[in-house]
Amino acid sequence: MADYWIAPSILSANFACLGAEVDAVLEAGADIVHFDVMDNHYVPNLTIGPMVCKALRKHGVKAPIDVHLMVKPVDRLIGDFAEAGASIITFHPDASTHVDRSLQMIRDAGCKAGLVLNPAVGPDVLKYVMDKLDMILLMSVNPGFGGQSFIPSTIGKVKEVRALIEASGRDIRLEVDGGISAKNIAEIAAAGADTFVAGSAIFNGGDYTEVIDKMRSELAGV
Numbered sequence: 001m002a003d004y005w006i007a008p009s010i011l012s013a014n015f016a017c018l019g020a021e022v023d024a025v026l027e028a029g030a031d032i033v034h035f036d037v038m039d040n041h042y043v044p045n046l047t048i049g050p051m052v053c054k055a056l057r058k059h060g061v062k063a064p065i066d067v068h069l070m071v072k073p074v075d076r077l078i079g080d081f082a083e084a085g086a087s088i089i090t091f092h093p094d095a096s097t098h099v100d101r102s103l104q105m106i107r108d109a110g111c112k113a114g115l116v117l118n119p120a121v122g123p124d125v126l127k128y129v130m131d132k133l134d135m136i137l138l139m140s141v142n143p144g145f146g147g148q149s150f151i152p153s154t155i156g157k158v159k160e161v162r163a164l165i166e167a168s169g170r171d172i173r174l175e176v177d178g179g180i181s182a183k184n185i186a187e188i189a190a191a192g193a194d195t196f197v198a199g200s201a202i203f204n205g206g207d208y209t210e211v212i213d214k215m216r217s218e219l220a221g222v
């Protein structure tokens, strides 16, 4: 017989395997799904797009999907992700020509809107658009790859941004992403963060429930 190869198309498979993994981590106690969208232009890596978001919704994922756009330009993808079922869309101010307009586009599309600050980017830009923000995401690694170490100066920035949020009187989530595990989550929460993105700690940490329970027990002590 000839050397026949059968090749299931991952694109047409509706990302069923990913759906099962997302189900597992939500059942283990995660609250939201964080989506790292990388374009090999704004960051040196290439990941997932709106089709995957849509496939997760079709698969039955009901949890909020928090889409972090590491792409430039930003605006063209907003409608696609909103239609695909995104709940929250965040982007980097240095990737959008008109930050206020991009935030408004996200809100007009029916999603919650947020800005992301890279480790070396200060919080000044936030002040002028506070009324359009539902989330602020502080990167605690340089974006593009999982598995990096938490940058300690983020703690000071979390405190600074928490103070800005309190002064605004608005209900804005403060999320931190990069190098987070049960070892440092309490310190980050004590500084003022309320949402924690963890990749390696959860997906390379063995039993999802045990890892998430350990994080929650650390948070309970804050």
Ligand SMILES: O=C(CO)[C@H](O)[C@H](O)COP(=O)(O)O
Pocket: 036, 141, 142, 143, 144, 145, 146, 147, 148, 177, 178, 179, 180, 197, 198, 199, 200, 201
């Ligand atoms: O956005 C990211 C990198 O740009 C990842 O979400 C982040 O780094 C999480 O991965 P890890 O917990 O392994 O650091």
